Amino acid sequence: xxxxxxxxxxxxxxxxxxxxxxxxxxxxxxxxxxxxxxxxxxxxxxxxxxxxxxxxxxxxxxxxxxxxxxxxxxxxxxxxxxxxxxxxxxxxxxxxxxxxxxxxxxxxxxxxxxxxxxxxxxxxxxxxxxxxxxxxxxxxxxxxxxxxxx
Numbered sequence: 361x362x363x364x365x366x367x368x369x370x371x372x373x374x375x376x377x378x379x380x381x382x383x384x385x386x387x388x389x390x391x392x393x394x395x396x397x398x399x400x401x402x403x404x405x406x407x408x409x410x411x412x413x414x415x416x417x418x419x420x421x422x423x424x425x426x427x428x429x430x431x432x433x434x435x436x437x438x439x440x441x442x443x444x445x446x447x448x449x450x451x452x453x454x455x456x457x458x459x460x461x462x463x464x465x466x467x468x469x470x471x472x473x474x475x476x477x478x479x480x481x482x483x484x485x486x487x488x489x490x491x492x493x494x495x496x497x498x499x500x501x502x503x504x505x506x507x508x509x510x
Contacts, residue, residue: 364394364473365465367401372488374461374480380449382475383440384415389426390437394473396423399465406439406460406477408450413439415462415475439475449479457481 370376386394393399398421406415414436422430441449452458464476483491 361466361468363464363466364397365399365401367404367461367463369402370461370463370478370480372491373483374459374478375483375487376461376463376478376480377458378479379463380441380445380477380479382413382477384473384475385438385440386420386473387431389423389429389431390420391473392426393420393423394465395467398423401462401465404462406462408453409436413441413446413449413460415439418462439477452479 400419402419404415404418406413408414415438416436417434418437419433420431421433449460453460458479458481461478461480462475463478466474466476468474
């Protein structure tokens, strides 16, 4: 498994409750661009529309060798999940404050592009500050422990 892109801000801005693996319906130039690592998940999200689950605002840069047959970088892309997973996610998203955030794009063992999708709840500002403080304290403790062993 080769990780192509991660959404680092998702872990800071959201409390991750559950993750899912989804396939992506892509065109050839998008796959080639992703293999080069030219994808950004920064402001992307997944939502239900037109009877399916779609990934919005995910920027896949145009492939340099695709000339006139290139793709639209910000087009909505269909996410491929089992029907029971889709029904379950639709029920969860109806709950107050839950959203679907892409956390990672990777190539699996067979070379297929997969997306790790997280069911998440948005953090409040004070929760983000507490998480930063907790991380700093843990870092200081690790540094102290390292000094004592040497």
